[in-house]
Amino acid sequence: MMYYAVPSLLLVSYVFSRIIKYYSGRRAVGYLRGYAPALSSGSVLGMQLPTNIEAPYIWNPGLGISWDGRHGSLYKDSDMYSLVPWISGPPQVFVASFETMEQVSAHGFGFDKRVFNPGETMFGENIATTQKDSWKKHRRVFTPGFSNKTYAHLWESTIEIFKDMMATEGWDRKKEVFIPIVNRVTTKFAMSTLCSCAFGFPHPWSKPPMVGNGEMSLLECIIILKRTLAYHILVPRWAYYLPIPFLGMIENAYKLMTEYLQSLIAIRRQQLKDAKSGDEAPADVFSAIVQAHEGDEKSRMTEKQILSDAFVLLFAGHATTAHTICSTIGLLAYYQDEQDKAYDEITSVLAGGRLPVFDDLESFMHLHYCFMEANRLFPVFPVVLREAVEDTRLTTPSRTPGKPDEEIYVRKGTEIAIDYAAIYYNPRYYPDPEAFKPSRFDPAVTPTPVQFIGMGVGPRACMGRKFAFTEAVCFLVMLLRDWKIDVALERGETREEWKKRALTASVNGMLTMAPLPVRLIRRE
Numbered sequence: 084m085m086y087y088a089v090p091s092l093l094l095v096s097y098v099f100s101r102i103i104k105y106y107s108g109r110r111a112v113g114y115l116r117g118y119a120p121a122l123s124s125g126s127v128l129g130m131q132l133p134t135n136i137e138a139p140y141i142w143n144p145g146l147g148i149s150w151d152g153r154h155g156s157l158y159k160d161s162d163m164y165s166l167v168p169w170i171s172g173p174p175q176v177f178v179a180s181f182e183t184m185e186q187v188s189a190h191g192f193g194f195d196k197r198v199f200n201p202g203e204t205m206f207g208e209n210i211a212t213t214q215k216d217s218w219k220k221h222r223r224v225f226t227p228g229f230s231n232k233t234y235a236h237l238w239e240s241t242i243e244i245f246k247d248m249m250a251t252e253g254w255d256r257k258k259e260v261f262i263p264i265v266n267r268v269t270t271k272f273a274m275s276t277l278c279s280c281a282f283g284f285p286h287p288w289s290k291p292p293m294v295g296n297g298e299m300s301l302l303e304c305i306i307i308l309k310r311t312l313a314y315h316i317l318v319p320r321w322a323y324y325l326p327i328p329f330l331g332m333i334e335n336a337y338k339l340m341t342e343y344l345q346s347l348i349a350i351r352r353q354q355l356k357d358a359k360s361g362d363e364a365p366a367d368v369f370s371a372i373v374q375a376h377e378g379d380e381k382s383r384m385t386e387k388q389i390l391s392d393a394f395v396l397l398f399a400g401h402a403t404t405a406h407t408i409c410s411t412i413g414l415l416a417y418y419q420d421e422q423d424k425a426y427d428e429i430t431s432v433l434a435g436g437r438l439p440v441f442d443d444l445e446s447f448m449h450l451h452y453c454f455m456e457a458n459r460l461f462p463v464f465p466v467v468l469r470e471a472v473e474d475t476r477l478t479t480p481s482r483t484p485g486k487p488d489e490e491i492y493v494r495k496g497t498e499i500a501i502d503y504a505a506i507y508y509n510p511r512y513y514p515d516p517e518a519f520k521p522s523r524f525d526p527a528v529t530p531t532p533v534q535f536i537g538m539g540v541g542p543r544a545c546m547g548r549k550f551a552f553t554e555a556v557c558f559l560v561m562l563l564r565d566w567k568i569d570v571a572l573e574r575g576e577t578r579e580e581w582k583k584r585a586l587t588a589s590v591n592g593m594l595t596m597a598p599l600p601v602r603l604i605r606r607e
């Protein structure tokens with residue numbers, strides 16, 4: 084009898100604790116209508132298990148819930164719904180209206196970055212994860228690195244790296260080039276420009292920087308860390324000492340990245356010291372971060388924070404831009420009329436076939452709009468998370484004209500998911516949302532242009548916005564100036580079938596494009 088009593092008691096108390104979790108979760112989301120999955124959408128456990136988002140019963144929505152549900156099927160008749168998990172994860176409120184997004188993104192309404200942030204598991208607190216005064220400190224440290232001098236240098240470097248890429252790949256000697264996976268090219272390109280202009284060290288196309296005495300490239304090391312982030316959160320430290328090859332690989336990548344960043348920091352400190360006695364010091368973002376180990380209390384950071392910020396810069400600064408340049412190329416390959424408009428703009432600005440200069444940036448507005456529209460159709464972050472840091476009120480306009488705003492009271496600890504994907508695919512905000520229409524952002528064509536929110540809104544909006552636009556526009560000008568981009572069809576495939584195969588994406592931490600095949604045809 085006793086044999087069964089203990090397990091039964093444990094089972095009963097577990098079930099009881101889950102019931103309490105569910106009901107306190109319902110109270111936390113102000114009893115907002117929604118779903119009761121077993122796991123919350125960002126749950127680490129859920130990332131490893133198969134996901135489903137079919138209403139009415141969603142058991143594991145997974146990180147892809149916003150992207151998979153971008154056409155709004157989960158919202159029914161309101162712009163808010165809740166996910167209250169009963170096994171693991173915090174209660175969540177998903178919001179898909181501009182008004183609520185602004186409320187949650189602004190300071191002072193009781194919302195901030197999440198207290199437990201998976202982005203901190205590897206290297207600790209950094210600019211993208213921290214809150215309040217600590218965040219202000221990180222932001223202050225980064226700011227001088229994002230100057231016009233940086234952008235002008237970035238423009239020049241983009242041109243140089245573009246030429247290096249063309250020569251090294253042998254494309255500059257060809258009339259037609261087949262690129263089976265554009266994603267790889269744009270990733271390497273964005274990494275090269277970031278290394279040169281944010282970190283101040285070269286990343287030649289033929290000889291990318293290596294980590295750990297040539298064990299693997301810097302890019303490969305970052306990719307391993309990105310793909311295995313969930314293990315860092317789930318697996319306890321002691322497990323890495325067990326003879327399990329997979330965990331050994333993660334630990335090795337982590338160790339190599341730490342050593343690499345520490346050596347970069349040491350070299351830069353020395354350069355900055357030498358510069359004080361005459362040499363010219365690099366004035367990039369990395370220098371700004373590295374120098375934060377000295378100075379007053381207001382801006383001094385620990386070695387751990389410096390290392391974590393350097394890693395975030397390395398990651399956020401290349402993967403996001405690479406993804407969006409890749410999707411822009413894919414869309415321009417398919418929508419030839421938009422590519423023609425971009426080409427006409429380029430030939431009119433670069434009359435006489437001259438090279439573009441940084442001062443031309445604002446003249447390529449159609450390319451800006453193409454990049455924004457690519458970001459709208461394939462947002463790198465389909466959802467952005469915040470947390471209620473106090474009990475607070477959340478409102479959203481009613482969908483029924485004349486009815487008062489919907490209002491709920493959320494408890495401290497509730498996660499708010501700003502559903503960018505659902506906003507972007509909502510015809511109320513972006514008419515004909517499936518279509519690639521860059522001119523929807525253009526005030527000269529659309530009297531009330533739509534809003535660009537793809538780099539966040541409010542004080543936590545993207546620091547690298549101008550960096551990304553400068554690089555992307557310059558890269559696209561260089562590419563389209565000399566090459567017509569076209570879809571690369573498989574035998575017997577139609578353009579429509581290519582679109583279904585290639586212009587598609589899935590969530591893998593962030594949104595990831597499917598392998599994108601294109602052809603480049605040299606312009607006469």
Ligand code: HEM
Nearest residue numbers: 210211399400403404407537538539543545546547550551
């Ligand atoms: C197309 C390219 C990019 C996109 C779509 C993008 C998107 C975003 C978004 C949506 C956020 C806000 C996240 C939130 O509210 O929680 C953000 C923050 C950030 N981004 Fe970007 N980003 C891009 C490029 C870059 C680049 C090139 C850099 C650096 C060189 C960068 C550095 C950062 C940093 C440091 C933050 C954190 C800001 C803070 O919390 O104060 N991003 N980005």
